[in-house]
Amino acid sequence: xxxxxxxxxxxxxxxxxxxxxxxxxxxxxxxxxxxxxxxxxxxxxxxxxxxxxxxxxxxxxxxxxxxxxxxxxxxxxxxxxxxxxxxxxxxxxxxxxxxxxxxxxxxxxxxxxxxxxxxxxxxxxxxxxxxxxxxxxxxxxxxxxxxxxxxxxxxxxxxxxxxxxxxxxxxxxxxxxxxxxxxxxxxxxxxxxxxxxxxxxxxxxxxxxxxxxxxxxxxxxxxxxxxxxxxxxxxxxxxxxxxxxxxxxxxxxxxxxxxxxxxxxxxxxxxxxxxxxxxxxxxxxxxxxxxxxxxxxxxxxxxxxxxxxxxxxxxxxxxxxxxxxxxxxxxxxxxxxxxxxxxxxxxxxxxxxxxxxxxxxxxxxxxxxxxxxxxxxxxxxxxxxxxxxxxxxxxxxxxxxxxxxxxxxxxxxxxxxxxxxxxxxxxx
Amino acid sequence: xxxxxxxxxxxxxxxxxxxxxxxxxxxxxxxxxxxxxxxxxxxxxxxxxxxxxxxxxxxxxxxxxxxxxxxxxxxxxxxxxxxxxxxxxxxxxxxxxxxxxxxxxxxxxxxxxxxxxxxxxxxxxxxxxxxxxxxxxxxxxxxxxxxxxxxxxxxxxxxxxxxxxxxxxxxxxxxxxxxxxxxxxxxxxxxxxxxxxxxxxxxxxxxxxxxxxxxxxxxxxxxxxxxxxxxxxxxxxxxxxxxxxxxxxxxxxxxxxxxxxxxxxxxxxxxxxxxxxxxxxxxxxxxxxxxxxxxxxxxxxxxxxxxxxxxxxxxxxxxxxxxxxxxxxxxxxxxxxxxxxxxxxxxxxxxxxxxxxxxxxxxxxxxxxxxxxxxxxxxxxxxxxxxxxxxxxxxxxxxxxxxxxxxxxxxxxxxxxxxxxxxxxxxxxxxxxxxxxxxxxxxxxxxxxxxxxxxxxxxxxxxxxxxx
Numbered sequence: 001x002x003x004x005x006x007x008x009x010x011x012x013x014x015x016x017x018x019x020x021x022x023x024x025x026x027x028x029x030x031x032x033x034x035x036x037x038x039x040x041x042x043x044x045x046x047x048x049x050x051x052x053x054x055x056x057x058x059x060x061x062x063x064x065x066x067x068x069x070x071x072x073x074x075x076x077x078x079x080x081x082x083x084x085x086x087x088x089x090x091x092x093x094x095x096x097x098x099x100x101x102x103x104x105x106x107x108x109x110x111x112x113x114x115x116x117x118x119x120x121x122x123x124x125x126x127x128x129x130x131x132x133x134x135x136x137x138x139x140x141x142x143x144x145x146x147x148x149x150x151x152x153x154x155x156x157x158x159x160x161x162x163x164x165x166x167x168x169x170x171x172x173x174x175x176x177x178x179x180x181x182x183x184x185x186x187x188x189x190x191x192x193x194x195x196x197x198x199x200x201x202x203x204x205x206x207x208x209x210x211x212x213x214x215x216x217x218x219x220x221x222x223x224x225x226x227x228x229x230x231x232x233x234x235x236x237x238x239x240x241x242x243x244x245x246x247x248x249x250x251x252x253x254x255x256x257x258x259x260x261x262x263x264x265x266x267x268x269x270x271x272x273x274x275x276x277x278x279x280x281x282x283x284x285x286x287x288x289x290x291x292x293x294x295x296x297x298x299x300x301x302x303x304x305x306x307x308x309x310x311x312x313x314x315x316x317x318x319x320x321x322x323x324x325x326x327x328x329x330x331x332x333x334x335x336x337x338x339x340x341x342x343x344x345x346x347x348x349x350x351x352x353x354x355x356x357x358x359x360x361x362x363x364x365x366x367x368x369x370x371x372x373x374x375x376x377x378x379x380x381x382x383x384x385x386x387x388x389x390x391x392x393x394x395x396x397x398x399x400x401x402x403x404x405x406x407x408x409x410x411x412x413x414x415x416x417x418x419x420x421x422x423x424x425x426x427x428x
Numbered sequence: 429x430x431x432x433x434x435x436x437x438x439x440x441x442x443x444x445x446x447x448x449x450x451x452x453x454x455x456x457x458x459x460x461x462x463x464x465x466x467x468x469x470x471x472x473x474x475x476x477x478x479x480x481x482x483x484x485x486x487x488x489x490x491x492x493x494x495x496x497x498x499x500x501x502x503x504x505x506x507x508x509x510x511x512x513x514x515x516x517x518x519x520x521x522x523x524x525x526x527x528x529x530x531x532x533x534x535x536x537x538x539x540x541x542x543x544x545x546x547x548x549x550x551x552x553x554x555x556x557x558x559x560x561x562x563x564x565x566x567x568x569x570x571x572x573x574x575x576x577x578x579x580x581x582x583x584x585x586x587x588x589x590x591x592x593x594x595x596x597x598x599x600x601x602x603x604x605x606x607x608x609x610x611x612x613x614x615x616x617x618x619x620x621x622x623x624x625x626x627x628x629x630x631x632x633x634x635x636x637x638x639x640x641x642x643x644x645x646x647x648x649x650x651x652x653x654x655x656x657x658x659x660x661x662x663x664x665x666x667x668x669x670x671x672x673x674x675x676x677x678x679x680x681x682x683x684x685x686x687x688x689x690x691x692x693x694x695x696x697x698x699x700x701x702x703x704x705x706x707x708x709x710x711x712x713x714x715x716x717x718x719x720x721x722x723x724x725x726x727x728x729x730x731x732x733x734x735x736x737x738x739x740x741x742x743x744x745x746x747x748x749x750x751x752x753x754x755x756x757x758x759x760x761x762x763x764x765x766x767x768x769x770x771x772x773x774x775x776x777x778x779x780x781x782x783x784x785x786x787x788x789x790x791x792x793x794x795x796x797x798x799x800x801x802x803x804x805x806x807x808x809x810x811x812x813x814x815x816x817x818x819x820x821x822x823x824x825x826x827x828x829x830x831x832x833x834x835x836x837x838x839x840x841x842x843x844x845x846x847x848x849x850x851x852x853x854x855x856x857x858x859x860x861x862x863x864x865x866x867x868x869x870x871x872x873x874x875x876x877x878x879x880x881x882x883x884x885x886x887x888x889x890x891x892x893x894x895x896x
Contacts, residue, residue: 005473027471028806029446065436069738073729077796078442079803098803103440111436130741130766134697138744138764142697144587202446211440218432246891248583280508281520290516293573296580319580346521353527357546360474364811 005360006387007369009198010205011377014213016221017193021373021383022208023200025366031201033105034094034370035113036378038196039189041169042088042162042307043228050132050169051177053086055185057128059093060084062119063112071108078104086167089306090378096367099202103211106199110215113195116186120179129174136168144247145418148315152255155239155414156311162230163305191222196377200370233308238412244421249296250318252328253416258312258408261304262380267392268400269302269312269408274351275343275401276300276334277314281350283334284316292330294322306379312408324417338405342398352394359390448806450832451645451815456654460664461638464657465823467645469815473547475646476812477554479561480823483537483754485639486671490536490607490678490755496626497607498614500634502574503627504532504539509570512563516570519560528553530560536612536678537754538824539634544813547647551656558660564631566624578619586888590764592690593699593865596886598758600688600861601704603680608705608757636667641823646812679755681705686861687875690886691868698770698866699763702777704859706759709752709825715838716850717750722797723847724748724784725761729796731780732761740776742769750854754825759854767867771874774862778880781860785851789844802836 009023041052062068075082075095082095097105140146150166157164197216199208236257259265277284277300288295300314318327343351362368369386376385453467481487489500508523508530510516523530528545530553541561545553585591595611602609613619642661644653681704707717725732725748736746742765751757761781765773809815822831864871868885876883 028810029448030806030810064433065439069729069734073727073796076727076729076800079799079801079805081804081807096807098445098806100443100445101803102443104442107436107440114433114436127738127741131737131744134742134764134766135744137697137766142589142695142699142764144584214435218435247587248890249580279520279524281517281524286517289577290570290573293576296577296584319576320583346525350521350524354524357474357527357529357544360546361544361811364472364474366810 005363007363007373009200009373009383011383012209014192014217016217016219018216019196019377020209020212021196021198021377022203022205023198023369023373024203024205025200025369026202028366029099029202030096030366031099031102031105031199031203032094032096032366032370033102033109034092034198034200034367034374035109036196036374037091037189038194038378039091040087040089041165041167043189044165044169046160047173047176048181049165049173050167050171051173051181051185052091053167053169054128054132054174054177055182056084056086056091057132058124058182059112059116061124061128064115064118065111066108066119068119068124071112074104074108080105088163088167092371092374094367094371102199102203102208106211106215109197110219113190113192113216114219116190117183120182122179125177125179125182129177132174133171136171140168145245145251147243147245148253148416148418151241151243151416152253152313152414153311155241155416156236156255156257158234158237160231161233162307188222188225191225192216192219193221194225196374198370198373198377200373201366228307230308236412236414238414240415241417243416243418245418246421247418248420249320250324250420251315251418252318252324252331253313253315253418254331255311255313255414256408256411258302258310259404260308260310261306264392264400265404265407266302266304266310268396268404271348271351271355271393271396272338272401272405273300273302273312274355275347276338278351278354284314284331287334288316288327288330294319294327294330324419328415335409339402339409342402345398348398348401355393356390450809450818453819458637458658458662460662460666462661462664463641465641465643465819466648466653467643467815467819468648469646469812470649472646472812474812475545475547475550475644475648476816477543477557477645478643478816478820479541480641480643480820481539481634481636482639482641482824483674484826485636486674487539487634488537489534489612491672491674492630494605494607494610495618496622497610497618498578498612499622499626499630500534500539501613502571502578502619502622503630503634504534505574506566506571506627507532507541507564507631508560509574510565510567511559512565513559516567522556523553526553526556530557532561534612535824536608536757538820540820547651550651554656554660558664562635562664566627566631568624571622571624571627575619575622578613579616582616582619586890589692589695589697589699589865593701593863596688596690596865597701597703597760597863600686600863601682601758603682606680607675607678608755632667632669633672636669636671637661637664638666639671643816643819643823645816645819679705679708679757685859685881687880687883688861688863688886689868689872689875689883690863690865690888692866692891693869695767695865695867697764698767698864698871700765700770700773700777701760701762701863702774702781702860703758703760704856704861705756706750707752707854708754708756710754710827713846713850713853715835716842716846717854718801719794719797719839719842720784720847720850721748721750722801723789723793724780724851727796727800731784732777735776735780736763736765736773740769740773742766742773767870770864770866770871771878774864774875775878778857778860781855781857785848785855789847791844794844794847798839798842801839805836
């Protein structure tokens, strides 16, 4: 076995602006096709929140040569798996297929990029709006602590900021969505010069680029596409809220503004969150769960956002015999310690070893290789970051960890305390 | 012909498929009876090792006494919380220094101890792994903490509609007292009295080299595996304790269909489960059953999902599935629907279950299901952990070595008649119980008039009052 796990790939750009990465890897007879569109919930206009995600559903409702929901049946019938996700900064579509079906996958993606509007109908819009409303009920409304993310982001960024609202958006806004909105959104954002296509797996480069050119070259770019501009970026204003919910255990959520994804500071923050809460050997787990036994579970993570800033967030679920205020106090002590004392060499070595294994694990999935190549190209025009990221984590030292923690955790924060509803009178 | 997009008018034909074979594996037996299975997966330097204690050797939660339900799951959780050589923190930190993950987990049919580690550190990790598997110390303080966490988690279950439904469903379809009727992790009454001695006894009874298997999967070429495993597990001595007995009727069904609504006043959605006791893994028509379930509720374009999601818009998604164990695990259709759609969704599900054994299966449905299952087969084994999981299935279920090689030809041979026969053999709509976690005020009356039988409404403590 060679010790070299670097991903090998080539880059291409079509005349219409579509950027393409091809990463041949012969380990298994599978191919991952991955398409990122540089549009997410941050691009949504006031009164149209949730639309990028609703539109993602629309991409499975057919195009000129594909009937409603047939995209899924074609991929599954070819022995593939597929999905799509919408995020603040982007929307991605991906399928993994037996490698002899690579052309089919490319054709499907090209057909909907070229001709989606041919299949547009009010009936499909209404149906998918109902599906999305049920997605919101299932993933947010009918789930304990389910509103925390929406509340955290709303408190972390001011009204009107692109990250103020989360991707699921508001149901009132979705009700107002029209076919004209679908058409305008498609013509603006679902264009080759706003997309990155990656093909990774059991393929040769030449036939793949030939097929990509054949299917995607005829698609017209949007020449008036403008780059995303952050309207304003005021610092976070400290806020505190008690949220009554149908939950048996209190939970304290915190959120801070942090450096953006892609910066060296963000890498240092990820190493810091590994040391803070990345497993059973982490500081918060050790102190709150194991030693003091006041918490049921803990979490702390950095949300990767690219426009100006990100959010570092965490939570502690409070054991029934404990008290949220006391637990928050211990959390504060541990966070403060990160900003003042350097982490130990052993903590850093453990974090690095765990991150290295996690990277090995991630890159053993073809779909993850393809997704990362698309991501680094979409965000930074630098797909080679896929081979640099691990080195960047390993280069983070104790000083960098302390510096980023001081910059983030000494800042203002949002605190949401979820309280069992039947005790809300006592809490408020 | 001037339309440049005309190139899209023809759907491309597939190329020549490349062969795929499940990775080969090799079995040897140590002097103490431990079986070692090694499986080389090229290009996968993150290795996976699993020590499996199998059902017929007393492993798994099925063989625990009803009074201590949850003891096996807690034993597994506590195994990585300290050994005779080091305390919990020292153990966890040692594992982290190797970039490894070490955990044990309990299933109904087996207990498995898992290690994930880069190949460069396998040697050091294997001896630490053996320490955890063979010499856990079950410190009272850690055991009591894990027990309390489980008790707290049981409270969280009550608050989460999805988890509440998963708890209620087996209790409805299996007979009282049948092991499969209870949660794998036990319930308040049986977890509360668990202590370190119960766990240590359970460990002593389960962890015995005779009947155990150690799997090592990943890029293992050139590694001195016999030496590494031999020095870690070669001294494991044959147990003096008798293995636990497996009860005969783990899967005994409850008598008759039940309709149960767990009331959640004001809930925006209902969690629905419809089904009954399903089938064990070792059945002759396993491949027909797999195809049948795929077209009923496995694929996106399954009958259930096309109806409830794409046509009706009731749900974000619906699926059906058989949990295939050594005895008959549950068969269930699962979905969450907007509250007013509860009874109509149940009616749709019941109608589809009634139809699957009767109406003809179309060629398109059959092809889609077979091609999907055959095509995704290689996608299921990209990582060392996935390969190890598949081999563990063979070990636990005592399936033949060529079971995975046989899978795709066997799926390809399934006919429309086979599908209907599998549905007739394994789905019985008249026996299907219905569990709803949702607002009884919205759905109870409609469910009653639909005529499935008496509707039982359960009021959980703390969820009885209506919102103002």
